[in-house]
Amino acid sequence: MKYKKLLVLITCLLFITVAVFCFASAFKVTDVELKVTSINGSNENIEGLVKDYLKEYEGKNLTFVKKDKIKSDISSLSGYIDVVSVEKNFPNKITIEVKEKREVFAINLGSDYYALDKSFCVLAKKNDLKNNVTGENNLLIKLSLSDYDSSLAVGNVLSTYDNSLLTMLKSASSLLETYKNSLEYVEFTMKKEGLEYKTIVLKMKEGVLFTLLKADEQTVLKLTATHDFYVALENKGVGEYITVLKADGNISITQ
Numbered sequence: 532m533k534y535k536k537l538l539v540l541i542t543c544l545l546f547i548t549v550a551v552f553c554f555a556s557a558f559k560v561t562d563v564e565l566k567v568t569s570i571n572g573s574n575e576n577i578e579g580l581v582k583d584y585l586k587e588y589e590g591k592n593l594t595f596v597k598k599d600k601i602k603s604d605i606s607s608l609s610g611y612i613d614v615v616s617v618e619k620n621f622p623n624k625i626t627i628e629v630k631e632k633r634e635v636f637a638i639n640l641g642s643d644y645y646a647l648d649k650s651f652c653v654l655a656k657k658n659d660l661k662n663n664v665t666g667e668n669n670l671l672i673k674l675s676l677s678d679y680d681s682s683l684a685v686g687n688v689l690s691t692y693d694n695s696l697l698t699m700l701k702s703a704s705s706l707l708e709t710y711k712n713s714l715e716y717v718e719f720t721m722k723k724e725g726l727e728y729k730t731i732v733l734k735m736k737e738g739v740l741f742t743l744l745k746a747d748e749q750t751v752l753k754l755t756a757t758h759d760f761y762v763a764l765e766n767k768g769v770g771e772y773i774t775v776l777k778a779d780g781n782i783s784i785t786q
Contacts, residue, residue: 558593561623568630572664573611577631580608585627593619605629610654610685634662635708637669638689640681647672649704651689651697670711672700673718673732695729695747696721703731706754713737713761719746733757737767741784743774756782 563585567578584605588596598617605614605627615628636647637660646654646662646669660668680690691697696719707717718732731746731754739761743753757774761767774784 560588560591560593564626566628570631570664574663575611634669636672645683653683653685671716678721693721699747702750710758740771749776760784
């Protein structure tokens with residue numbers, strides 16, 4: 532009877548061992564597919580970075596692979612990486628899609644510049660304004676140190692003390708990118724010396740300066756009207772102008 536029980540126990544252990552081995556073999560990762568949308572001419576080797584990281588998943592059991600960890604780990608490889616999707620395809624495949632974030636803006640802090648994408652996510656710390664693809668300058672965004680957290684962390688969206696400032700920045704993003712060839716810099720100010728400003732200053736490359744008052748009210752409308760006014764301006768080399776929203780809803784631009 533004792534030997535019979537021992538035989539049953541050994542048989543069960545063998546069965547469990549075989550089952551575990553079959554389970555591990557059946558769902559072993561043998562195929563990792565990477566889809567990369569990169570930017571022509573970029574000096575960021577996004578594909579190489581991600582491929583090197585994914586090597587550690589070869590041979591692992593797909594069941595225990597955590598998609599959130601892969602996404603987090605890949606995102607931490609470079610501020611330029613945007614993880615679009617991570618999928619587990621049973622029995623043995625992982626599919627990852629990433630794209631490269633594009634430099635559009637920059638913030639100057641001391642002797643350093645921080646490249647930002649169109650959503651004002653910090654991509655990298657740099658020595659100058661040069662775009663990593665075109666070599667042209669990214670558009671300089673000037674901010675008061677009293678308006679944002681200057682401990683700029685790569686991979687994080689710019690942190691502002693007033694949510695309306697970030698809202699204003701994002702609403703202006705597309706237009707500023709469109710108009711950037713005309714702009715030397717753009718300055719956003721929420722508060723200065725304890726006073727509330729909420730202004731946007733546009734310094735044009737040819738010399739004209741525009742100040743948009745109460746810029747959080749109809750930001751896009753004011754920017755559009757200001758740029759149209761600038762394009763039609765005969766003497767773009769001199770002058771300072773004020774843009775305001777009148778009570779009747781129309782835009783007024785005066786010198």
